[in-house]
Amino acid sequence: MKKNNNPSWNFYLDRVNTYAYWEKAFTKEECEKIIKIAKDKGLIKGTTKSKSDARQSKICWLYASDDLEWVFRKITDIVLNLNDRFFQFDIFGLNEGLQFTNYKAPSDKYGKHIDRSLDFTIRKLSLSIQLTNPKEYEGGELILHEDEKGEQMKKEQGTLILFPSFILHEVKPITKGERNSLVSWVTGKQFK
Numbered sequence: 001m002k003k004n005n006n007p008s009w010n011f012y013l014d015r016v017n018t019y020a021y022w023e024k025a026f027t028k029e030e031c032e033k034i035i036k037i038a039k040d041k042g043l044i045k046g047t048t049k050s051k052s053d054a055r056q057s058k059i060c061w062l063y064a065s066d067d068l069e070w071v072f073r074k075i076t077d078i079v080l081n082l083n084d085r086f087f088q089f090d091i092f093g094l095n096e097g098l099q100f101t102n103y104k105a106p107s108d109k110y111g112k113h114i115d116r117s118l119d120f121t122i123r124k125l126s127l128s129i130q131l132t133n134p135k136e137y138e139g140g141e142l143i144l145h146e147d148e149k150g151e152q153m154k155k156e157q158g159t160l161i162l163f164p165s166f167i168l169h170e171v172k173p174i175t176k177g178e179r180n181s182l183v184s185w186v187t188g189k190q191f192k
Helices: 028-041 069-087
Strands: 020-022 058-062 091-093 098-104 109-113 123-130 137-139 142-145 160-164 168-171 174-188
Touching: 020 069, 028 058, 028 098, 028 174, 069 098, 069 123, 069 160, 069 174, 098 109
Parallel strands: none
Antiparallel strands: 020 160, 058 098, 091 174, 098 174, 109 168, 123 160, 123 174, 137 174, 142 168
């Protein structure tokens, strides 16, 4: 047993995981329905506050009123379950809606970034749902960075990935086909 020469004695250990996931959160048919609703609504160029070349994609904002209450309900149940088991953050909602994102070859991407900013909504957890079958595109990996290399997230269609919004992450360039995803941010009280 390794001896710890640190004289401090912590009351609590950090129980915040880097990420959690839920496989088959949505079926193939549900994913296709979400894609159709978003594309029918219309896509616009995605923007960011930082460098203009950091993000290349098209987006659409989706809300429960877009015949998607069933999506919000399912996401709510999964997020509450995963938060309880892996993060235990004080959270209260999806106050920004859902962002549908479309990445197309040859080079759509979203460079390294975090999902929080000073004087902005308090984002505690970020979620990403893979809507496209990974056999239909190449590249477009969601990478979470706790170190220099980072860790690639699951690409299976219908998988929901949940992670603290302060984790550095990126979507690698699409090299073939197109990738569709749903992203959102779970808000809560100020971190203390």
